[in-house]
Amino acid sequence: MLANLRRTIFVKVGVVGIALICLYFLWQKTQPIPSRFEQHTQKWNKRxxxxxxxxxxxxxxxxxxxxxxxxxxxxxxxxxxxxxxxxxxxxxxxxxxxxxxxxxxxxxxxxxxxxxxxxxxxxxxxxxxxxxxxxxxxxxxxxxxxxxxxxxxxxPYVRYDEHMFNKPTDHTTRLLADKKELALWVVSNCDFSLGSKRRMEFVDTLIKAGLRVHRYGRCFHNSDEYNSWTLKQHRAYKFYLSFENALHCKDYITEKFWYNAIDAGRVPVVWGPSKSDVEQVAPPHSFIHAEDFATPKDLVDYLEYLDKHDDEYMAYFKWVQTPDSETKLRYRSFKDAHEQxxxxxxxxxxxxxxxxxxxxxxxxxxxxxxxx
Incomplete structure (x- = not known):
């Protein structure tokens, strides 16, 4: 009789154990299976x-x-x-x-x-x-x-730089005092693409319309002279021709705009990217777009006008003196770009x-x- 009792208990325990195992597997099937990307996240986050x-x-x-x-x-x-x-x-x-x-x-x-x-x-x-x-x-x-x-x-070509986007309050006053020349253009790609040829032709047209511009770079066989400039010489120009090697390519805004113009304290005159693309990333009212003018002569006349009216020219640096919150947020987006x-x-x-x-x-x- 004792043997039968033990046998009954053993059978019942076995049945309960099997039932628990079956319930476990049924529960497992109801659980979501991690995707390979979730598994990837789990694996890398442990590192x-x-x-x-x-x-x-x-x-x-x-x-x-x-x-x-x-x-x-x-x-x-x-x-x-x-x-x-x-x-x-x-x-x-x-x-x-x-x-x-x-x-x-x-x-x-x-x-x-x-x-x-x-x-x-x-x-x-x-x-x-x-x-x-x-x-x-x-x-x-x-x-x-x-x-x-x-x-x-x-x-993007620009990296967040405290010096570029947070100028001292007297920056604009000191800036104007150093400027004795009108426009500067440095270019080394003369004819690799139709865009680079077209910008050369456009600058020639501007010169014929009266533009006072100093040209340097490989295209003009005077790179060594430009590379030996003093800081005073670099600060002497009011405008920089930020002309890209391609026309209307999405968001293609290079160092010609950011470092040769904005960071150097010059107003960029833009040719290449669309105006709307530039407006999405540039400081407000910081640049002049060539396509806003009906003729090359109209553009040249406007630059000459700004050269003679300091208040109008310095309005292109208002973003330095009083940047709004949206502008500051835009600048910080550069800090979060690139490798970061x-x-x-x-x-x-x-x-x-x-x-x-x-x-x-x-x-x-x-x-x-x-x-x-």
Missing amino acids: QEHFVLLWTHPWDREKEGIQDGLKVDDCLFTYDRSKLKEANAVVFHYSSLDNEKLPWQHYRDPTQFFVFYSIESPSYIRHAEKRDLKNFDNHFINWTMTYRRDADVYY ALCRKLKTDLQPKTYSSITSYIFHNEVKDCLL
């Missing part, structure tokens, strides 16, 4: 350091591109390919696949992000370098990192995404003028 592998320097020139060993927050940027399997992201400049056998022969973790990187205009890529970018098509790329505001990682933006995205925005065609993204979304 103290994140790796961003830079596949090559731009054009294989060691002095070009992001600095090797750059540390941004907890992200390390490196050209060390032994880190490929550990890398959260792999960044490809548009020249990075020049020496690669395709399709891709190297390791690729399905949770890694392959990032296309370019800060050149579509016109320059197509005409000066004769590239079509087809090697990056067919869902090879997950994210874009360019100067365009619609890029996955915003990488990529590092942050790797930790916070890991949604699945690929580009079927980088060729379309770079070339086919532009207006005709941009691609000439």
Whole structure:
């Protein structure tokens, strides 16, 4: 009788155990399965350091591109390919696949992000370098990192600089005292694209209309002279011709605007990007757009007018004296761009995404003028 009791208890315990196991598996099936990107997030967030592998320097020139060993927050940027399997992201400049056998022969973790990187205009890529970018098509790329505001990682030519955006209160007064010349233009790309040829022709037209401009750079065979200038000589100009090498390319606003004009205390005269694109990023009332004038002579006359009326000229620096809150917020957006933006995205925005065609993204979304 005791043996039968033990047998009954054993059977009941077994039945209960099996029932609990079945209930556990039923409960597991009701739980959401983490996506591979959620698993990716969990895996990388356990790390103290994140790796961003830079596949090559731009054009294989060691002095070009992001600095090797750059540390941004907890992200390390490196050209060390032994880190490929550990890398959260792999960044490809548009020249990075020049020496690669395709399709891709190297390791690729399905949770890694392959990032296309370019800060050149579509016109320059197509005409000066004769590239079509087809090697990056067919869902090879997950994210874009360019100067365009619609890029996955915003990488504008300008970097946030306290000196550039927070001038001392007496800056504008001292600025005017140093200015004895009208306009300056420094250019080294004379004819690589139709855009660069067109800007040369436009400046010639402005000169014929009476523009007083000093021209320097490779195109005028006087780069050494310009490079030997003193600070006083640099400060002497009221206007800088911020003329790009392409016309109406989305958001293509380079150092010609930001550093040769805005940061140098000169009013930029803009040709190339659309006025609306410039207005989205520039300090308010800080620039003059060539397309606002019916003729080259009208533009020249306006510059001459500003040269003779200090109050009107200095109004282009009001953003320095009294920047509004929206302007300050815009400046801070530059601080959150570049490598900082990529590092942050790797930790916070890991949604699945690929580009079927980088060729379309770079070339086919532009207006005709941009691609000439």
